[in-house]
Amino acid sequence: MEKLLTIKFVTWIGRALLLCLLAAALPAGKAQAQPAEPEMVAIAHPGTSEEAIPRATLRAIFGMLLQKWPNNTAVKVFVLRDDAPEHATFSKSVLQVFPHQLRMAWDRQVFSGQGQYPEQLASTQEILSRVASTPGAMGYVKASEVDHNVRVLQVR
């Protein structure tokens, strides 16, 4: 009797699973049409020595691997939430890394004792002010938001 119940239970869950998959696949199809994405740029504290930076190095910094600038200042990385559109645009167009891969890379390092998470802020405006006031800081904002308190890093 108990065996029968288990089988019923498993079949029922299996069906529920299938329905969930279908339900989830529907909205996924709609997510294609999106408004034009704003141009994102990498910014750094004005005291940093670099004007331009190789993309590979930028990836290593936002991947939380590279921890200091050539002049020995500690790197401090600011980002937005994973689901922020600006985070996705910056990751994909500037770093050329998918946001879910950045998350996996951070998780792998934090939970094996090899690294730390970047600091998550609420808006690009907050990133702008924290980068301006923190030596060694890096972040990203929309190109239209850049002011003279931060340095834009060209990707070479």
Next chain:
Amino acid sequence: MSVYSRFARAASGMAMVAALSLSPGFARAIDFLDGDLQLHGFFSLTLVNTSDNNFFGQSDDQISSEYSEVGANASWRLTPDVQLSAQLLSHRAGGTDDGGVRLDYGLLDWTMASSEEGRSGARVGRIKTAYGLYNKTRDVPFTRPSIILPQSIYFDRTRNLTVSADGGEVYLERYYEAGSLSASLALGQPQTDTDAATVALVGLNPPGHLDAKLAPDFQVMYEGSGGRYRLGFTALHLDLRYKPGYADRLGAGRFKLTPLIFSAQYNAENWSLTSEYASRRISVKDFGPFFYNGDALGESYYLQATYRLAPKWEALLRYDVYYADKGDRNGQDFAAATGLPGFTRYAKDWTLGVRFDVTPQFMLRAEAHQVDGTGFLAVQDNPNAQDLRRYWDSFMLLGSFRF
């Protein structure tokens, strides 16, 4: 007790965890010293039901809730070059692990050289063992592709041997335009002090214990186009000696295990394909007439596809194959020599799973397995090999929270 009431009890427990983790304030990372000191952690509970055989507790026609993982870690960046980190872990898994709190890792990471092109350094202390793509964070549900890792390579049965080791490691990273290259070489003492490690290799209630020599562990990984594809190779060598106990039937035997793992992963925006192949050379000798001595070449591989259906939903399909002995794939020779079922020497596991991230901190997963063979089942949960069934299904539900 009926299956349903057990399930209801465990489900209400999960709901409480969910409610707790959704309350604001709790679900926040804890940073001190301007982010230089970070505290993080996770806890998760998995319910397991199997049609036959036991996996992670008494799951045969019942719901086992004896698979839980709780971890908390701290990392402190003292200077840009030096980081101290440690993690405590409680891992409960049926008869193989009682959930006792252990130091999972505790290490000092020193970056000795760093430039735009790369960095190199060393780690000392208790270091996570590099072993394929997933081993370093194998007990952190958010970093796994599924509730249980492919058992052909990431055995939960013998996990303690490859979880972490006490010693040192040197590492090197190079960042190129096309991709990044990283390599590490570690030398450490594997953890053989738990019953689980001994039982998995020697059998139930061993009077003696295992000692390990320092184990070398090498891994090289190439990540192309910002991680779009990842290619890896791992080589590990374990040399274990059995010290017989009082009135032991077994002799002073020796195990030599040399797994080689080839890893490959392709990541697109909405899907990933992952495959790993492991060749495991095993030499067992000097245990005497009451043990299955001999050399074998084990073989394992899996092919796994994950698809991100929507931002919070992910589906998984995997085929995972394990052979204890490539020269005796169906276990016929083993059965003839020992009288035990041949299907205990292999396992072929089809897995279908779904992941739902309720919030970035709270994750739910469901997973169904259809398995031919019992090669990865633990003897602690299945003490009588004659009771094992060759074909079995399992269904699992996981709730996991992190901060």
